[in-house]
Amino acid sequence: MAGRAWLRGRLQPIEVGVGEGGRIVAVKKSVTGERRRDLGDAVLMPSATDLHVHFRDPGGPDEVEDFASGTRQAALGGVGLVADMPNTRPLMDRLSRLESKVARTRGRLAVDAALLASAQRAGRIPILAAGSAGFKLYLSPSTNVEATPDETELGPILESVARSGLSLTVHAEDPALFSELDPATTSAGWDAHRPARAEAAAITRLVAAVPAGLRLDVAHVTTVDALRAVVQAGHASEATAHHLLLAASSSTDARRKVNPPLRPEVERAKLWEAFRAGEIPFLASDHAPHSAAAKDQPYALAPSGMPGVETTVPLLLARVRQSELAFATLQAAACDRPARWLGQPEGRLAVGHDANFLVVDFRKRRRLHARDLHAPCGWTAFEGWEAIFPREHYLRGERIVEGGEYVGRPIGRLVRPEYVDRALVPSSPGSERR
Ligand SMILES: [Zn+2]
Incomplete structure (x- = not known):
């Protein structure tokens, strides 16, 4: 595969x-081999x-x-590994439930997945x-x-997860501080109801x-103050494309x-600046x-959550094209750091890694x-927004997306942490230059 890739601090021709x-x-x-494909100006990205x-x-x-539809969208959106949350029906709070969830993934994963349990x-x-x-x-x-x-319960939960050696993702909002005011009818009203x-x-x-x-890992931080409280204490955090x-606006659209x-x-713009500066360790979709x-x-009755696994990376790639975001910053937050967080080294183009990559x-x-x-x-929620979808997506060298269409087989695997890169936390903004 001959194209360009971001390596050692710059975008350069690579095979x-x-x-x-x-x-x-x-x-x-230059690589010698039986079959060579020239991708021209296209960029190879993990x-x-x-x-x-x-x-x-x-x-x-x-x-x-379900797993089949969700992982196909992931493949099309350039995502080769997802971490699936445990708040399914039923909640993943027993080993037997987790085992039956594992069984449900068999032959249905278009990309790799990691299953999280309830803490x-x-x-x-x-x-x-x-x-x-x-x-x-x-x-x-x-x-x-x-x-x-x-x-009395929080301390023992945190101690127990720490002893397990696995990571903990936390949805951090204090319901005691949710407002008792009238039910929200707009996204601005929802922000007032569940304030920062x-x-x-x-x-x-x-x-x-x-x-x-x-x-x-503190999930979906929405303000720079929240981000800095987490990162300065030495922990990791995610931001979503929607945040x-x-x-927030006066729109009554509950999507x-x-x-x-x-x-x-004003808060959104500050969060975006922090992401651009490489201060936010992970980009995640919170696809819900x-x-x-x-x-x-009606707004108050509508459930919370929006789809995003197919659109998060394409929306951000469009920002790269518009020169609003450095490609290396996106690659670090979307590919390298989150893969290593799950104990998978595959978020970089490197010898010995699974050939999981995109052609953009x-x-x-x-x-x-x-x-x-x-x-x-x-x-x-992004109807009409500009996006750049990966033209091709390879998982372990097998093409699963071609011409922007899913052409794969269900070759995805379940993964568990193989090794843990503790140097990830806290993230250093320059770490993508390795
Ligand atoms: Zn979520």
């Missing part, structure tokens, strides 16, 4: 050799890792996603650690999660309780209803689809339309 078993055997100026998806599998009859109950963490790739804790009620830890100070308070409480050795690109809420434009009918209910043609821009996307829910 990548793929060997038997789908591994990268060479990354050089497959992205999305640390936050809800594929709703297992789920009820009204769910609009809501400290006593179950040691046994769940045997069958999961990490833990998720909710500090506020969420879809299929009602009980949240009180003052509820997020800040939960992060303060969490960070103060973290024991040594815990690998903590980076969309602001933009998410938890934590979209924030006012709901049916259009559920979202068309920056001249091929297009407008996002729900009808062209592959989400069964049938809608996107």
Whole structure:
């Protein structure tokens, strides 16, 4: 494969050799081999890792996603590895449930996946650690999660996850600080109902309780203050495309209803600047689809969450083309760091790694339309936005996307941490230059 890639601090012509078993055997100026493909000006980029998806599998009859549909969207959106959250129906808080979820993935994964277990109950963490790739804790009620830890429960939960050696992702909002005012009817009203100070308070409480050795990722930070409270304490955090690109407004469209809420434009702009500066370790989608009918209910009744695994990287690649974001910054936050967080080294083009990569043609821009996307829910909050989809996607050397269409087989695997790169935390803005 001859194209260009971001290596050693610059975009340069490169050839990548793929060997038997789908591994990268060479990354050089010129590679000899039987079959050579010249990709011209196209850019070779490692497959992205999305640390936050809800594929709703297992789920009820009204769910609009499952492993097959979710991982196909991931493939098309340039994501080769996803971390699936445990708040399915039922909640992944027992080993037997986790085992049946593992069985449900067989022959249905278009890309690789890591399954997270619920950390809501400290006593179950040691046994769940045997069958999961990490833990998720909710500090506020969420879809299929009602009980949240009180003052006496939080410490033992954090201690227990730290002993497991697995990472912990936390949804940090303090429900005691949610407003009792009238039900929200707009995204600005939802922001007033679940204000940024509820997020800040939960992060303060969490960070103060973290024991040594815990690998903590605070999901979907929405403000720069929240981000810095996490990162300065030596922990990791994610930002979503919707918190980076969309602001709270007077729109009554509940498709933009998410938890934590979209924030006012001034906060969104600051979060975007922090992302551009490389201060946010991970880009994640928080892909959480709901049916259009559920979202068309009055704002207060509509569920929170939006689809994103197919559109997150393409939206950000469009920002790279518009010179609003450095390619290296995106590659570090979308590919390298999140893969290493899961103990997978594959987020870089390097010899010995699985040949998981994308072919990106920056001249091929297009407008996002729900009808062209592959989400069964049938809608996107980014209708009409500019995006650049990967032209091709390879998983272990096998082409799974060609000409922007999914052409793969269900060759995805479940992964668990192989090794853990502790140097990841805290992230250093210059780390993408290695
Ligand atoms: Zn989520």
